[in-house]
Amino acid sequence: MSASNVDSSSAVETVTIALGERSYSIHIGSGLLRSPESFADAPRSSRAVIVSNTTVAPLYAQTLQDALRGRYAQVELIALPDGESHKDWATLNLIFDDLLAGGADRKTVLYALGGGVVGDMTGFAAASYMRGVPFVQVPTTLLAQVDSSVGGKTGINHPRGKNMIGAFYQPVCVIADLETLNTLPMRELRAGLAEVIKYGPIADAGFLGWVEANLDALLARDASALRHAVRRSCEIKAAVVGQDEREAGLRAILNFGHTFGHAIEAGLGYGEWLHGEAVGCGMVMAAETSARLGLLHGRDAERLIRLIERAGLPVKGPDLGADRYLELMRLDKKAEAGEIKFVLLDAIGHSVVRSVPDATLCQVLASRCT
Numbered sequence: 001m002s003a004s005n006v007d008s009s010s011a012v013e014t015v016t017i018a019l020g021e022r023s024y025s026i027h028i029g030s031g032l033l034r035s036p037e038s039f040a041d042a043p044r045s046s047r048a049v050i051v052s053n054t055t056v057a058p059l060y061a062q063t064l065q066d067a068l069r070g071r072y073a074q075v076e077l078i079a080l081p082d083g084e085s086h087k088d089w090a091t092l093n094l095i096f097d098d099l100l101a102g103g104a105d106r107k108t109v110l111y112a113l114g115g116g117v118v119g120d121m122t123g124f125a126a127a128s129y130m131r132g133v134p135f136v137q138v139p140t141t142l143l144a145q146v147d148s149s150v151g152g153k154t155g156i157n158h159p160r161g162k163n164m165i166g167a168f169y170q171p172v173c174v175i176a177d178l179e180t181l182n183t184l185p186m187r188e189l190r191a192g193l194a195e196v197i198k199y200g201p202i203a204d205a206g207f208l209g210w211v212e213a214n215l216d217a218l219l220a221r222d223a224s225a226l227r228h229a230v231r232r233s234c235e236i237k238a239a240v241v242g243q244d245e246r247e248a249g250l251r252a253i254l255n256f257g258h259t260f261g262h263a264i265e266a267g268l269g270y271g272e273w274l275h276g277e278a279v280g281c282g283m284v285m286a287a288e289t290s291a292r293l294g295l296l297h298g299r300d301a302e303r304l305i306r307l308i309e310r311a312g313l314p315v316k317g318p319d320l321g322a323d324r325y326l327e328l329m330r331l332d333k334k335a336e337a338g339e340i341k342f343v344l345l346d347a348i349g350h351s352v353v354r355s356v357p358d359a360t361l362c363q364v365l366a367s368r369c370t
């Protein structure tokens with residue numbers, strides 16, 4: 001893989017999230033971080049604070065600081081410890097400590113520079129610091145560009161359950177610079193592909209076919225393939241979030257594979273498997289559940305599982321024991337009165353939300369765990 005693959009065009013594409021007065025744009029392009037104009041949607045103020053981590057800050061914080069200097073008299077940096085295991089209260093509190101120590105006020109604009117962990121924590125900090133300050137998402141992983149930076153879910157993990165503490169809080173804009181994907185480790189690129197793959201089965205059979213045909217190009221970081229994958233993923237997510245911002249119903253489909261996946265992440269301990277790996281394996285389990293319930297043709301389930309495997313994602317889950325999986329899944333945010341709700345498929349491109357008998361879940365776990 002050449003490190004310069006992701007940089008073929010200067011064109012900027014924009015996807016809009018339509019949420020009335022909270023509407024905003026996702027700008028997608030190469031080299032956006034270097035350009036002050038990329039940040040024209042962000043409010044002007046005397047101060048901006050970039051929240052990043054110890055891996056991403058050395059790569060991109062200076063470039064972002066330089067781009068922001070014309071908009072703010074002061075641009076500060078907070079570099080958090082890196083990793084899913086740090087998506088917790090203690091690390092969140094580091095952001096508040098620094099904001100307070102530095103005199104950040106209600107007009108201070110936060111910039112989340114990093115992957116989904118930094119984005120979710122910065123968004124939650126922005127939602128709650130002085131009861132809410134504006135924030136900008138600057139996603140630097142494929143997963144964050146196609147999913148976590150978009151739609152306003154923010155928060156942290158609890159040892160008992162994934163993303164259990166948080167808030168819906170929308171950014172003022174999202175700046176997805178495709179060039180940043182050049183430095184992403186291969187394992188992280190594959191993890192991001194899990195969320196790209198997700199959009200086809202839940203909402204767009206044509207996009208699933210496109211991902212199947214272009215998977216090798218995506219894995220090779222072909223610039224135009226990545227650009228299309230990010231844009232189409234954001235379009236699908238924007239359409240869903242625009243109809244159901246706070247997950248009263250439809251938005252749950254974006255959690256396809258996540259009920260199983262979150263159980264894997266919490267059960268193994270956060271950071272053992274990457275979020276995207278757990279979601280990939282969770283989609284395998286959800287596809288098999290759909291087939292066992294007679295909702296989805298077995299060959300369609302197999303088609304999806306083959307693609308997840310080709311992407312280099314795990315198709316066998318860790319053996320936590322069925323009881324532990326069920327215990328963890330009962331904590332899922334979609335559960336009602338202890339009854340777990342699963343996003344399942346009744347066709348490629350169409351999802352449904354259903355409860356599933358424990359006996360079926362045990363069969364799936366027995367066949368899909370090593």
Ligand code: NAD
Nearest residue numbers: 055115116117118140141143144147148153180183184275
């Ligand atoms: P991550 O934030 O941990 O980033 C992955 C790794 O890549 C980290 O080590 C990070 O430092 C590094 N990194 C980031 N950008 C880099 C770059 N350009 N070059 C080199 N290294 C880079 O993980 P992620 O996969 O981006 O996000 C996962 C998180 O997102 C999970 O906590 C998940 O719950 C959350 N998520 C949230 C939503 C949402 O709607 N809010 C949706 C999906 C996932």
Ligand code: GLY
Nearest residue numbers: 151153251254255
């Ligand atoms: N990633 C799931 C959602 O944004 O709703």
